[in-house]
Amino acid sequence: MSDAALPPLTIVEVQRRVGEELTRIGPVIDELGARFAAAGEELALVGGPVRDAMLGRLQNDLDFTTSARPETTEKLLAGWVDAIWDMGRAFGTIGARIGEWQVEITTYRAETYDPSSRKPDVEYGADLTGDLGRRDFTVNAMAVSVPGRGFEDPYGGLVDLANRTLRTPGRPEDSFSDDPLRMMRAARFAAQLGFEVAPEVVAAMTAMAGRIEIISAERVRDELVKLVCAPFPRLGLSLLVDTGLAAYVLPELPALALERDEHHRHKDVYEHTLTVLEQSIDLESRLGGGPDFVSRFAALMHDVGKPRTRRFESGGVVTFHHHDVVGAKMTRKRMQALRFSNAETDAVARLVELHLRFHGYGSGEWTDSAVRRYVRDAGDQLARLHILTRADCTTRNQRKADRLRRTYDSLEERIARLAEQEELDAIRPDLDGAQIMEILGIGPGPRVGAAYKHLLELRMDHGPMSADEAREALITWADSHPDTRPGQ
Template sequence: MICLDNPRDSAERAVSALLKVPTPADGLGRVFAAAGHSLHLVGGSVRDALLGRLDAAGNTGADLDFATDAHPERVLEITRGWADAVWEAGIAFGTVGLIRAGVRFEVTTYRTEAYDRTSRNPTVAYGDTLEGDLVRRDFTVNAMAVSVPGHEFVDLFGGMADLARKVLRTPGSPEASFDDDPLRILRAARFEAQLGLEPVPELIAAMRSRTPRLKIVSVERIRDELRKLMVSPDPSAGLARLVDVGVTDIVLPELPALRMEIDEHHQHKDVYTHTLTVLQQAIALEDPPPDGGPDEVLRWAALLHDVGKPRTRRHIPGGGVSFHHHEVVGRDMTRKRLAALRFPKDVADAITLLVFLHLRFHGYGRGEWTDAAVRRYIHDAGPQLSRLHKLVRSDCTTRNRRKAEMLAATYDALEERIARLSEQEEVASIRPELSGDDIMALLDLRPGRLVGQARAHMLDFRFEAGLVGREAAEAELLRWARENSVPIPGEPPEPPELSVPPGEVPPGDEA
């Protein structure tokens, strides 16, 4: 951790601790020195060492990034035989990846790069000095370096002092930095959320003025930054900054739209404030390490749970507002936004389901739900049930203590009912007692619409009746088949009902 009274001494101790693990770092430095080239450890690993963000072994846990005066082809030549594995995916941008003894290294040639104003891709030009390389980095806290071997600490732009003061600055002009790579605007918000570093006023002004440049950045890079921000210690701080400077108008417009909506309970200035509170409360309910930690799905669900409110807002007599079915509209909006951001399907599906289900508990009343309704709640939530519990509890932000305690007690009662049912039957993986194959065999059906209808009925029956045994389940299937005129093997078909016109005598009943 940085010592404010003697930051230089603190830096030397932290850097020394960093370079003890992993030991291959110095070995790689000696390889480069023997070949007549310099090598410096740079970036996040140096920053994290200064912050004391090390594990028990003294390692930052991140890949080790290095800067060198050697060009990529020379790096490959120098490390041939030293590295256990080499990958060249980033070689067009001057980066060579290496693995030795299980440690990952990325070695990048000194460079300068800038975005063409109409292109998403950087143009790379190699530099010839460490200073020229460091000045083009995103922020001063990432523009520090340590030579290997030798361990000389290089801090040309005051990054260590900025860490001590908890401020975020760029090595050069912030406007030029964001013109080089507009994604750095999002990175600034992430470092605020992740490290508690507050952007200086000129950096905030540049974020605001350069925000339109984000339109040239690929969706995938924007998505990745948002996902990193959301699993940081204080995502609300970073999100609030992105809303303030207008970034979310481009990358997540559903969030600033919430500022216009008044919460129906009149307990918050607006739904936006309520949403950030729900997010913070959801984080507080996450399972702690080592088994738990940041829950990205829960956090995104908390952030997006009310995005349907702006479109469902209706004024009601007395000056209030309502948001009927906002969970349905919110589900569809969430699905569309996450698809636009190209989220992995499994992650997007989990978040979308939670948004859709977050309001269902409020139909529980004072426990009037039948066991069938509780089973359906469990079934519909599926593997997201534990997250749904946390989301529903987080969504209570009322200042009315009595109401909050009542809601908490009611949800406690629901969880107790779920636990009791779970002891009696496998409600977590509830399914009909007759499979699709069973249905086809009993009714002599081929795969198709009728099988689906029969299975849906048997699932509803499972919710209503619980476990009844195979004999009773088969009897219910046959009852359904008769009611829906589905032929049953070995059973004569029901005779058709004859329709008799008014005034006529049915056949056989003549006088």
């Protein structure tokens, strides 16, 4: 996947796309606008929906801004929409569902942040121009008033969008002081839209990077997920590193720029990591869905243990022994700090810890037992481990790359063959706990677990056994491991 800049848009093309989108959503926006106009209120489609209409990105989530206060908005929607929710009432927002459409209608706002606060102080604004001026970027500060469909662009968002440039409506320092998360949103929009960030915006992000510390971990996490799952994540990640923001939100990433990898294939491990991320994205169609955060974040974090494990050996050799294990612990700690779920944290950390395991396969010397253990240790992350391991090959030596690919093809074929023969994805001992207790004549306790573990190792080493073979193996183990502790 390339993060090369996309070509500029023409104004004619933008206007054509907007016209088509307004026709598509017309039945909703026109009637909604008429309801507000009849009540003497203003209503305008605003922000992302207007921007995405110009980019040809269809959506059914529509954002509006209005002169009406939330209680008035709620009354105007009542009896017409299918459902209403008011979780955002404190911020002036009322949500509703109208058939297949999701709408959010927010009262004109003037929003500022206290320098020491994580939450905005919300004040209602007086007009549309003022509301647009408090938005993050000019491409999100355009509106279409309804029902008349008049285009409002007081800050030059149309030109910036045509040039694929991110710029703030006012001074970027003021915008980022009001909401420091907007600095991360700049990186996220660069990754999502392939836009270039204006130099003055980059300068403000660099000067104010430390302000991101007042933002809650959950909000930072959500922006990071959107960035990593975007079409051009390298653009956003590079911006975070270059401006110093990454040092606060994901410090393991810029730390990689200080390390050269052991094969000198890239100028540093940081560049290698971004390449692995891109190659992982190219392979994620194997998972059968859209952008996969776990797979992408594992690619991003797979080498974060290298700075802590770097050692200089004789002859100028640099090693990173056990960086997989160290990296997994670092990954877990960072994801916990960012309030990721336990499931996501466990999945990514496991992939980081296992990403080097394949290299013990050599030219296919692993026994079937070793292949079974590889599958068991990967668990439900096996498909993602296949992707990460393949993506981690970034050598420019085509012969070596081809050899590694063929070797991994061989491993996957062996896994598939064993899986067909042995139900490999659900490896268990040939006897369960109840059967073990019955055969040995014991009750629940540690001895059952020890026997279970022994049978599982036999299963891994030798494959499936018959019931009689498993029974004999269990009795043999019990005879050589007499129960010496009472009550077991």
